[in-house]
Amino acid sequence: MLLKNSHSATALVVLSLSRCAFVTGAAVQADTSLRQCLTDAVQGDNDKVQFSEEEGFLLSDVRPYNLNLQYSPFAITYPESANEVAEIVACAASKGRKVQARSGGRDFINKCIGGQDGHVIVDLHMFSKVEVDSQTNVASVGPGNLLGDMVRGLHKNSGRFIPHGSSRTVGVGGHFMVGGLGYTSRQHGLSIDTLQEVEVVLANGTIVSATEDEHQDLFWAMRGAGASFGIATEFKVKTKAEPAEVVEFTYVWESDDPAVLGNALKAYYEMVQDQKLSLKLGGTLRLSKTSLVFSGGFFGSEAEFDQVGLGSRLPPASNTTIIPNHPWITFMEDILASGGATNNPAYFAIEDTVITRPLLPTNQTLDAFLDYIYTTFTDSAQWSFLFDIYGGAVSEVRPDATAFPHRDALVCVTAYVSTADATDAQTEKVLEQAVLKLQGGDSDSFGSYAGVASLSLGEKAQVKYWGDNLGRLENIKAVYDPKDVFSTPQGVKPARG
Structure with a gap:
């Protein structure tokens, strides 16, 4: 919802109050059940799941980047493992809630907080691994890293790099999912061109590894439209030696x-x-x-x-x-x-x-x-x-x-x-x-x-x-996320019929 002035804000309050009058007992019960499910998904740690009515939720947890676009998620979760992410997704999907991941939060239309009210948000900042295999030069990178974190992590691991953008507060997860353009792209391509494997949590709560050999269609879709297909919890990328000068x-x-x-x-x-x-x-x-x-x-x-x-x-x-x-x-x-x-x-x-x-x-x-x-x-x-x-x-x-x-x-x-x-x-x-x-x-x-x-x-x-890739994306979406669990207004929608 777009907040333009105090009059529209007042109107939204009135509208919200009128909606409340029609909330059914079944809906309240479903929300209560979902709260418990999400809390259980993060091992009962109340610090790792925050709900919309809690004090400081907007400023401390939602943190909208574009202040013109104010959305209210149902919950913000802070998992530490792929298994916790999978449990969160399964909980939300079972109650008909939409899910979106947030990496760095530098999102021009705030789709990482749902792009609509009522989503369950998976904040990935704890997924901050940066490790390089010295034999293969393949790096394992967590989506919660900001670009600056990844740059420093790869540098410390034998002076490696990949092509990427130039804004240090951009999150790796979101950057990799859309392409990853940057200063070295003319010579070395996009961030997604270095991807060897992506660990993905699917809409049904399962965890898969997508590569050129396994889940090939998913691997293809994750390299350019990933937010519509799953939550990436780890990337494996082929690194290069840093430029000498x-x-x-x-x-x-x-x-x-x-x-x-x-x-x-x-x-x-x-x-x-x-x-x-x-x-x-x-x-x-x-x-x-x-x-x-x-x-x-x-x-x-x-x-x-x-x-x-x-x-x-x-x-x-x-x-x-x-x-x-x-x-x-x-x-x-x-x-x-x-x-x-x-x-x-x-x-x-x-x-x-x-x-x-x-x-x-x-x-x-x-x-x-x-x-x-x-x-x-x-x-x-x-x-x-x-x-x-x-x-x-x-x-x-x-x-x-x-x-x-x-x-x-x-x-x-x-x-x-x-x-x-x-x-x-x-x-x-x-x-x-x-x-x-x-x-x-x-x-x-x-x-x-x-x-x-x-x-x-x-x-x-x-x-x-x-x-021209949209048709194939819609067909893949129908296979991996037919109910559009990973949904935003501008995301890929599943093919029908």
Whole structure:
């Protein structure tokens, strides 16, 4: 439910009271039975299961990331083992309750707390293992790790790494389930491309190991749409040796003139079209009201970086910082630190679009986009647009090889606006229209990344997230979760008939 102002909040209270008058004795009895079942599932430890009426439940346990979207789960559970997760799922399913897992909680539409009222939430923060087999270099990683925890854990285990994102408060569980894009993806692919095995708790409360040889369909679905199919309690990933050296770079353009920033944006788009652009280069471009920042890493030597010629490809910057010969872990600590240490709740709206080579915007399209955002956003709205460069190893995998379909993505754009109070409908609409301008007015030709979910997609969400893979996903869902226990409004639904 979307809380826009005090009047709507009051209306919700009245509605809730009216509902209470019709709660039957059978429903109360079922809830009582479920409470006991969930408590038993965590060995009777009351600290490991919290219910909605308990003091501090919203702030201490629910912790919504997007304050525009306030949902009230039935319970938040804190299991310590796959067996406890299985018992929790079995309890909830037997009483007709929906279930969702929460890893890091950095969820733009709060689907990790259900995306609706009344869900049973499985918080996975205790699943924090990071171990590397020194013989095979396969790591066992718990879904409760944040990306920063995993980076440090793999580094301590003989200097290993996998491709992943750059926000340290993102949880491994959610990140792996949608794909896992990051700075090294152009050279090494997605996080899901390293997966060898996933331990999964199914909707019927059983635990299975999904691999290329066992539960192949489930393994395929978990790599891109996992939250709709089960709860991952452990990942086994094939690690690589850390890059020997990294060149960290930042180019900053500062100006009150949108044309100055626009010229740099156009140069960036021209650069990413170069099919010979070194795959060792990874980065993101951030556009805000008075600045444009291109930052990232080159995973090679300073001499190789110089050959890329960023200085000649881009217009003169206001400030440039280039730090060569960085150890991998130092570079990652710098990148992770820039994202903040905690998931601070905020009022915001978010949109995204996946841009393929044939759909790259023309300079005319970019001009229309820039003109719109600089003349339409209100002064109070804090907005930014991220343009992440991909291609390379990401595109070397077939779109149907995993559930993640966007293998031909060249640029992924994330549009974000935050407000001091509840984000109003007009501000949300401006953000949607800004992305539409970038798409040249043809949104149907563009996909969306499930890791940047937006409620504005409505009934198109599933097609946007999973494209031609959606039909197969729905068929697999009908086998593994026919009652849609692992349910969110934008999740995969089971095929019917």
